[in-house]
Amino acid sequence: MLSYILRRLGLAMVITVLAVTLLFLIIHMIPGDPVSTMLGPRASPELRAALEERMGLNRPLFVQIGLFFFNMLNGDLGTDVFSNRQVTDIVLGQLPYTLTLILSSITWSATLGITLGCYSAANRNSLADRLTGILSVSMIAVPAFVVSLYSLLIFAVNLKWFPAIGAGEPGNFSDQLWHLVLPSLAIGLSWVGYIARLVRASMLEIMGEGHVRTARSFGLPERWITYSYALRLAILPTVTVIGVGMGFLLSAAVFTEIVFSRPGLGKLVIDSITTRNYPVVMGAVLFSTLIFVASTTLADIVNAVLDPRVRSSK
């Protein structure tokens, strides 16, 4: 088990380094350079040179990347071009909002999705199964930003049940929770359907396997077989999908944060891209990458905890 975790963490590091390098290159390929964006087209060459010097843009790209890694290890992601604040501070200030949003979304949608999936599998072809089937597919089909916009219009603007913008007063837990409902609904909704379908399919497959027949032949109660024998196996692909799905959740969070004017990494990335605020973009995307790598790694580790065969595989 330990050796599996160590191997998996090593892999995570390699992936992070590759991803960061790639990101660095991509950001530098975005059309328009930060110097002209910030100083305007009529800036004097001296001024431009000074800013380039300050941002390190005059050095070769690989030196910039190397420096970035070196500083990153010291927790230094550079400074905001405009406000001179530490990028690390800025990003860490926004991170909790996004983390709360995606974690709450995946928690409620996975719980509901798994329950529905199990129920559908156990009552296959019943009316309830068909109904959840139709609902699931329609939930998958609707993109998060559409749900964002409509739920904002209906529940916040028209019905005024929920607040429309912001993340709630800092320190006021119930107010923050209240502000979380609609964005979390918007991001999680398509996942309910997706996870329900996935769990149903793998549950049906597992329930037809020999070991379930064995459990039945020993008179184990059907609920026991479903929830503690079969689900433990059926959940494995879902865990992997959720781990990888963090990437989609993050991009859904970008839209949702903008629609609801919620602080968070998504809003930060968009704001800083439009102003070519390289260090902040880099910092925000770096943290998103870290979240993604961490969640896939975690999914693999959970898989290994649940499945001894994965644990022992070389």
Added chain:
Amino acid sequence: MPDLLQSEVLPETSDNVLDIRDLSINYGTPRGELQALRHVSMSIGKKKIVGIVGESGCGKSTLISAIIRLMASNATVQSGEILFKDQDLLGLKEKQMRALRGIDISMVFQDPMQTHNPVLTIGRQMVDIQYRDKLSKANKKKRAAGMLALVGIPDPEARLNQYPYEFSGGMRQRIAIAMALMAKPDLLIADEPTTALDATLEVQIIKRLEELQDEIGCSILFISHHLGVIAELCDEVVVMYAGEVIEQGSVRDVFHNPAHPYTAALLKCDPGHIKEKTRNLPTIPGEVPDLVDLPSGCIYQQRCTKGFARCQSERPAFRQINGSHGVACHLTETDLSKETSQQNEEGITS
């Protein structure tokens, strides 16, 4: 009158653990009703080992799935009863049936690689099946380890903490047998338990099963493709063909004096030596009839070398020919039929 009725009911309490009477089962398929079992009757005496032989597709698994009542969802019972200790299993409520499973009737399945849950330890699975007992978990583990030792698994305490993938196929089948016998059932049903194993392992496991059966005193319904294993292990044998029982009786009677041409043909190709492993039953020329669209007359007539006119028009009834030895074949019905058959054969050759 009531007294009279009672006395008529009483003799029914037989020495048999299991009595299957006139069991017919269909599967609903897109092509129509597939008549997988037709009028099957057989019984298993106390402490007896009964073998079932027959080609794949002849309904062996269907029969045992009906006994343990874990039938496919498209299966329907058309007729018959399955009496286990004088109650009809087919009439029990699911809850009552579940109470019997693993306690009074237990099963060993064909593929040991699929028998156990891959993500739970063997110990956990062996403890779980004792869920009805009020024993402490430690005691249940001890009992499980004791059973593993009985079926010949060394160092059982340590192995309880291992997962199925850490055991070989032979070991897993031993574990399956240990689990099935743990509650000392009255009836153990084994569906081709050694088909997936090699010959040496097969002999070892069969020997162990024989010893355990003797010790526990249970009855066994043993399904096998391997005539040698049946000859070695069983007291009685039931020969099935295309959903019907065509011959049954003591192993000695059936193996030495096969009365049905199908049994005779099987034995001719595989005289039944346990040491020689034949993976499948010998192949007999011809095809098995379509169970959705059954021919009239004898079910075996298309492949029979001794058939005569009556075989095509009339289904032979199952009848006793000598004590418990019974067969469903027109050849054994009357001396007259023998003559007819000879005439018929002559007719064909001329």
